[in-house]
Amino acid sequence: MTRGTCSNCGREAEDLKKCTGACGGDAMYCHQRCQKQDWSMHQKICPRGSKVAQPLTFVLPSPDEGLPEVPVRAVRRMDGYCGSGVTLMYSDHLGVERLVPFALRVYTDDEDEALETARWMADGNAAYEQHVTSPVNPEVMKLKPHEAAFNISKYPEAYQGLLSRGIITDTGKRVQIGLYPEKFPICRIHAPQTEHRDMESIERERQAREEMFAKMGVTTLRMGC
Numbered sequence: 001m002t003r004g005t006c007s008n009c010g011r012e013a014e015d016l017k018k019c020t021g022a023c024g025g026d027a028m029y030c031h032q033r034c035q036k037q038d039w040s041m042h043q044k045i046c047p048r049g050s051k052v053a054q055p056l057t058f059v060l061p062s063p064d065e066g067l068p069e070v071p072v073r074a075v076r077r078m079d080g081y082c083g084s085g086v087t088l089m090y091s092d093h094l095g096v097e098r099l100v101p102f103a104l105r106v107y108t109d110d111e112d113e114a115l116e117t118a119r120w121m122a123d124g125n126a127a128y129e130q131h132v133t134s135p136v137n138p139e140v141m142k143l144k145p146h147e148a149a150f151n152i153s154k155y156p157e158a159y160q161g162l163l164s165r166g167i168i169t170d171t172g173k174r175v176q177i178g179l180y181p182e183k184f185p186i187c188r189i190h191a192p193q194t195e196h197r198d199m200e201s202i203e204r205e206r207q208a209r210e211e212m213f214a215k216m217g218v219t220t221l222r223m224g225c
Contacts, residue, residue, distance in 0.1 A: 007042065008034035010144045021046040022053070026192045027146070041146075041169065044190035054190040057093040058165045060128070060157055067101050072128050074167050076146075076191040079135040084148045084189055086168075088129040088158060092122035102128075132158045134177045134184060141175045141186075145193075149175050149184040159185075167191065 002016045007027040018025035019035070023046035029035040035042075044054040059069040072088040079085035090099055099118035107126070108117050120126070132155040133148040143149075150159045150168070162168045173186035 002028055004028050005145050006030040006034055007145050008038035010142060019046060021048070023192060041188055041190070044166070045192050054166060056167055056191055057091045058161050058167070059094070060088075060161055064105075067105065068098065070102065070128055071098050074162060074189075074191055075124075076189050076193050078193070079133065079148070081135050081138055083135065083138075083143055084146055084193065085131060085133040085135065086148060086150075086162070086189060086191075087127050088132060089124055090121040090126045090128050092118075096122050129155060129158055132162075136175055136177070136186075141173070143186060144188075146189050147171065147173075147186050148189055149177060149186055151177070151180075152184060153180050153182060163187070 002018055003014045004016050005012055006016060006029055008029060011030050013030045016028040016030055017035075019027045019029070019042065023042070026045060027035075027038065027042050029038070043051070047053050056074045057071065058074075059071050062069055071091045071094045073091035073093070075087045075089050077085050077087055090102065092099060096115070096118050099121050100114045103114045103117040103121060104111065107121070108114055132151060134151045136143055136149050150162075152159050159168075163170065168187040168189055171186045171188055174183035175186060176183050
């Protein structure tokens, strides 16, 4: 039994049971009924038999004239409230050579080093977009473990790319984030969690950052969500 939030109904419980399928326990449920209700979504990261998990790679439009489309891979990570967020990493699913123009644009001016730098990028060391989601304060809206608010104001192409390829599913829920004029869509992320931290460690990191900024004379502002 595990303490946490049910992946289906969102209920906090002390006696959750982890999925024992191919996901490796990525989802937890408070009742067998919740597990059955969530299967249509959960099977994307927990395939059975000959089925395969949801592909997480795709391409984004070129950011600059003269550059090719950007090959990226969606990665689900923890946000500042111990919830889910999405980072887009450079990907070599179209071949590592495809990353060479971006290595030369971002990381090196040496063409002899570009291919090696591209390999380094493909190994998960380089993010194309660090955050395409925005943390949501649980006091504003309580999200389920696999849900996140997508910043459609700053990253509309990334959002549409993720949505059109089935990497995320729009839940129909919306939330107001800070001073952005439009509400952000809440989506289910069909990718396994890659980080596992507790709220206490995240809060310690937040406090350490604020203390560092305070020493620099910079005042930080916590938004409501």
